[in-house]
Amino acid sequence: MQIKSPNFKENARIALHNVELQEALGQFKYGFPVNRANAIKRLPEFDDLRDEARDLKNHIIENLDIYLEQFESKVIENGGHVHWCRTGDDANKAILDICKQVNAKTVTKGKSMVSEEINLNDYLEKNGVQPVETDLGEYILQLRDDHPSHIIAPAIHLNVNDVSETFHKHHKRPKTEDPQALMKEAREVLRKQFVSADVGITGANFLVAETGSSIIVTNEGNGDLTQTLPKTHIVITSIEKVVPTLEDMSLFLRLLARSATGQEFTVYNTLSTGPKREDDQDGPENFHVVLVDNGRSEMVGSEFQDMLRCIRCSSCMNHCPVYGAVGGHSYGWVYPGPMGSVLTPKMIGIDKAAHLPNASTSCGKCEEVCPVRIPLPKLMRHWREKEFEKHLTPKAVRFGIASWAFFAKRPAIYRWLSRGSAWFISTLAGKKGRLKKLPLAGGWTDWRDMPAPQGKTFMDQWKAKQKAGE
Amino acid sequence: MSRAEILGNIRQGLGRKEATAEQRSEALARIAAHKATIIPKRSQLDRKGQIELFREMASGAAAELIDLNELAELPSAVSTWLKNHDFKSLVSASDTCLNELDWSPLGDIQREQRIAQSGDVASLTTSMAGIAETGTLMLYSRPESPTTLNFLPDCHLVLLKESDIVGSYEDAWNLVRQNNPKQMPRTVNMITGPSRSADIGQKLQMGAHGPCILVIFILKDE
Numbered sequence: 149m150q151i152k153s154p155n156f157k158e159n160a161r162i163a164l165h166n167v168e169l170q171e172a173l174g175q176f177k178y179g180f181p182v183n184r185a186n187a188i189k190r191l192p193e194f195d196d197l198r199d200e201a202r203d204l205k206n207h208i209i210e211n212l213d214i215y216l217e218q219f220e221s222k223v224i225e226n227g228g229h230v231h232w233c234r235t236g237d238d239a240n241k242a243i244l245d246i247c248k249q250v251n252a253k254t255v256t257k258g259k260s261m262v263s264e265e266i267n268l269n270d271y272l273e274k275n276g277v278q279p280v281e282t283d284l285g286e287y288i289l290q291l292r293d294d295h296p297s298h299i300i301a302p303a304i305h306l307n308v309n310d311v312s313e314t315f316h317k318h319h320k321r322p323k324t325e326d327p328q329a330l331m332k333e334a335r336e337v338l339r340k341q342f343v344s345a346d347v348g349i350t351g352a353n354f355l356v357a358e359t360g361s362s363i364i365v366t367n368e369g370n371g372d373l374t375q376t377l378p379k380t381h382i383v384i385t386s387i388e389k390v391v392p393t394l395e396d397m398s399l400f401l402r403l404l405a406r407s408a409t410g411q412e413f414t415v416y417n418t419l420s421t422g423p424k425r426e427d428d429q430d431g432p433e434n435f436h437v438v439l440v441d442n443g444r445s446e447m448v449g450s451e452f453q454d455m456l457r458c459i460r461c462s463s464c465m466n467h468c469p470v471y472g473a474v475g476g477h478s479y480g481w482v483y484p485g486p487m488g489s490v491l492t493p494k495m496i497g498i499d500k501a502a503h504l505p506n507a508s509t510s511c512g513k514c515e516e517v518c519p520v521r522i523p524l525p526k527l528m529r530h531w532r533e534k535e536f537e538k539h540l541t542p543k544a545v546r547f548g549i550a551s552w553a554f555f556a557k558r559p560a561i562y563r564w565l566s567r568g569s570a571w572f573i574s575t576l577a578g579k580k581g582r583l584k585k586l587p588l589a590g591g592w593t594d595w596r597d598m599p600a601p602q603g604k605t606f607m608d609q610w611k612a613k614q615k616a617g618e
Numbered sequence: 619m620s621r622a623e624i625l626g627n628i629r630q631g632l633g634r635k636e637a638t639a640e641q642r643s644e645a646l647a648r649i650a651a652h653k654a655t656i657i658p659k660r661s662q663l664d665r666k667g668q669i670e671l672f673r674e675m676a677s678g679a680a681a682e683l684i685d686l687n688e689l690a691e692l693p694s695a696v697s698t699w700l701k702n703h704d705f706k707s708l709v710s711a712s713d714t715c716l717n718e719l720d721w722s723p724l725g726d727i728q729r730e731q732r733i734a735q736s737g738d739v740a741s742l743t744t745s746m747a748g749i750a751e752t753g754t755l756m757l758y759s760r761p762e763s764p765t766t767l768n769f770l771p772d773c774h775l776v777l778l779k780e781s782d783i784v785g786s787y788e789d790a791w792n793l794v795r796q797n798n799p800k801q802m803p804r805t806v807n808m809i810t811g812p813s814r815s816a817d818i819g820q821k822l823q824m825g826a827h828g829p830c831i832l833v834i835f836i837l838k839d840e
Contacts (some may be wrong), residue, residue: 150624169797175820193658213628214637226801232621284826285817301817308819327818335827339736342827358649359802368814369828372769376805387624392645393652394794398787402658412675413752416828417808424804427761430733431804441624449631 149265149295151496152480156503161476167303169475176304180466183410184517191406201403202521204396205457208388209448216392216439222360225441226422228435236266239440243268243349243382246436247277252346258364258371260351261282261299261385261460262440264482265495268349271280276552279349280341282333282370291318297476298484300408300462305475338370348432350373350420352385353459354400355437358393361421362437365404367412372418381420381432386440388456400459403519407461443494451530455490457520464514464524470507479504486514486524493531505531563607570601654788661751661785664671665840668750672783673755673836679811680824681832689715689837694723697777699833701727709771711743711763716777736769741771741829746789746797748834750784752810755834756790758798759805768807774829776809777827779837 152159161250163169188194206213219228233239239262247255255272257263257279266548269279269290285303289295291314296302303311308325315333316323324330350371352362362372362383375381391397406412424431447456465471465485476484481501489504505528514524525596535541541549577583577600585593592598604612624762629635637645661671684695700708707728710716721729734741747756755776759765768774784790787808794806812824813828824830 172820176781179816179820189661191658193656196656197658204655210632211637211645213632214642216625216628218646218649232624233624234620238620267749277627282827283817284815286687288817301820303817306819308821311818327821328823330818331815331823331826335825337646338827344735358652361802361806368815368826369704369769370826372765372807373827376765376769387628392649394791395652395654395788398791399655401787412679413754413808413810415679415810417754417810419802419806421804421806424759425801428759428804429761429764430766431764439624441620441627445624445627445631447631448628449633453631457635 149267149482151500152477153492153496153501153504154480156386156478156480156507158210159480160474160507163474163478168307168310172231172305172307173472176466177472180301180409180462184407184463184466185410187406187410187412192590193400194403194406197399197403198519201399201404201459201519203459204391204399205520208391209453209456212390212448213388215392216387218357219355219360219390222357223422223435223437224360226360226435228360228422228437231436231438232441233438234441236440236442238385239266239438239442240268242272242274242438243275243384244275246380246382246434247272247347250346250434252277252380254278254280254341254345255347255349256280256282256341256345256374256378257286258348258350258366258374259286259302260349260384261296261383261482262351262442263349264296265442266440280338280345282338282374283366284331284368284370287334287338288314291315295477296482297484298462299460305477323573342373342377345374345378347380347382348376348378349382349384350375352383352389352437353404355385355390356392356394356397356419357390357606358513359421361419363397363417363419365401365417367409367411367415369416372416375418375420376431378434379432380434381423382436382438383420384438384440386442387444388458395418404459405462407459407463407517407519447494452490452494452527454489454507454522455527457522458487458491459520460487461519463517463519467513467517469509469513470510474507479507486528487522490527490531491523493534498534498538499540502531502535505529505535563605566605567608570605573598574600574602576600654786657786657788658751661749663750663785668785669780669783669840671750672753674746675750676748676811676834677731677753679753679819680814681753681811681834684833684835686835686837689839690719692716692777692835692837693719693721695835696742697723697725697727699775700724703740703773705739705773707739709738709741709767711741711767713744713762715744716742724840733764734766736770738771740773740775741767742775742777743767744783745776745778745834747793748778749784749787749808750783754787754808754810756794757807758794758803760803762787765805768809769828772822772825772829772833773833774809774812775833775835777835777837779839781839816820
């Protein structure tokens with residue numbers, strides 16, 4: 149996917165004026181967040197599960213090398229193969245090699261954000277292998293030459309009419325705007341692809357060290373057909389997905405469905421372990437796991453280590469006021485929202501992604517809803533510090549921060565200025581107590597009035613109370 | 619090359635060159651013990667309570683439930699359901715408990731035992747367990763029960779014995795281990811309701827790629 153993160157501000161401006169996108173986002177906030185809240189009400193242990201999940205993830209990271217080696221040895225014992233890939237290029241090459249070994253012409257794909265991260269589809273196509281996305285949202289996007297705007301609901305930015313136009317154009321069938329009919333149409337078209345594909349590629353929500361299994365979590369069943377029908381099943385996933393046991397995995401599954409869609413449990417949770425057994429009548433003959441690093445191993449021991457706990461539930465973006473206003477495409481790369489604002493700078497560089505950790509009101513909602521309690525606002529602040537250290541911050545901002553620092557270090561002048569500004573603004577505002585325009589604050593006053601400060605400053609009130617002995 | 623670099627980076631981040639024998643054996647002992655984490659209290663009920671909870675949760679996930687008092691009732695119950703939906707064929711798993719039944723009530727409905735193919739309208743399988751916590755079925759692949767039966771047909775009919783209903787996922791994993799002591803099966807499926815998607819205009823629709831209808835025949839055998 150082409151990197152558009154440096155244009156975040158322009159992307160956001162366009163998104164705010166896109167009527168259809170705003171309609172979709174308006175609808176979105178009444179979906180996942182409300183369903184999550186209801187699901188949590190039904191599970192009194194939810195917060196205890198979150199604490200346990202945080203601690204377990206920390207334990208896994210502290211023993212990541214051991215659990216990965218154990219997982220690998222179990223996959224091999226089951227007759228599968230593990231490919232360790234330091235970079236996206238390594239992973240693309242490993243997958244193409246497997247495809248070539250089995251003379252693959254077509255590949256069906258379940259939803260995988262790691263495959264988006266490494267541009268797998270483009271790479272396969274350029275090398276003569278046709279990938280077909282089978283997750284309904286991803287399939288719609290592939291037909292439109294579009295990209296996901298959300299990590300679990302990739303086509304959230306499109307409305308029924310968009311899908312109707314797209315299917316009419318590509319399927320050459322009579323146009324319909326009935327969502328049920330549209331889904332049936334995709335089901336019929338993709339049936340042929342599922343059955344005829346040479347290779348099936350899925351992601352993995354977790355890898356189980358105990359058994360050498362991978363698990364996918366889907367509502368549609370596309371991933372299951374993808375990993376059952378072709379002769380070769382490739383799992384593309386990243387190194388932090390490993391968990392020790394089936395019981396540990398169950399803890400994360402309890403949190404994942406509720407945090408993501410607000411379901412009690414996702415419809416299909418499917419564990420794959422090696423190739424089919426000798427007497428099995430169906431299932432793949434070959435099983436490969438492509439383990440992608442792409443910068444993650446460098447996060448171990450760094451200030452961003454907590455991010456490796458992420459289970460990709462999307463709860464942070466579902467509750468983020470910035471994501472809710474500008475949508476996922478504004479972030480300009482694969483991972484949007486708060487988790488993306490922490491991961492993207494690591495993967496594409498802070499020089500290209502500096503806007504993202506700044507695109508936050510620091511309201512803390514993302515941390516509040518995170519099932520593994522990742523301190524996302526703190527991690528975004530770390531990136532802002534790195535941006536400042538590297539002199540990537542615009543001159544005006546640096547000047548602003550330096551000016552503020554000058555006064556903040558001189559409390560007497562700071563207080564005098566605060567008092568003066570408060571008086572000036574409240575005089576300007578007059579009896580109404582609100583301002584329609586204010587120099588340097590157009591970003592606020594273009595959309596809403598600025599309430600003028602009322603009464604004395606905090607420090608003056610504090611002093612007065614101290615004197616009065618309160 | 620990549621393997622050494624990735625593991626090297628991780629170890630560098632953890633401030634060690636290699637995991638010590640003690641660290642390794644601790645992690646492996648943790649795996650061997652496979653201790654359960656917090657199990658929600660909602661499923662820690664008596665048998666009757668667990669069966670009720672399974673029914674409530676499975677219905678909540680849009681599965682259709684049909685009661686059987688005896689296993690011998692299954693063929694006629696399946697036949698009635700298929701005829702009501704005007705289906706003329708059934709592809710079935712070949713578990714002994716299914717093979718021993720008299721399938722003549724199916725009449726003209728064609729019954730085959732094979733893997734599923736594109737175009738199959740209905741399949742019948744058994745289920746290793748029903749998990750009360752979320753109304754989830756657990757099935758696993760074996761020669762008698764190929765995985766395609768669970769996903770390709772439009773409708774999936776499943777036989778579940780009440781005696782196979784357990785409280786939590788952890789209970790079900792222990793059953794998988796007991797039934798497959800040497801190696802995990804190729805596929806373990808946890809199924810909670812029929813296939814669905816809200817990818818078109820954020821409107822939830824049943825029947826994306828997996829079965830559009832999930833019917834659970836619950837046999838009262840306790």
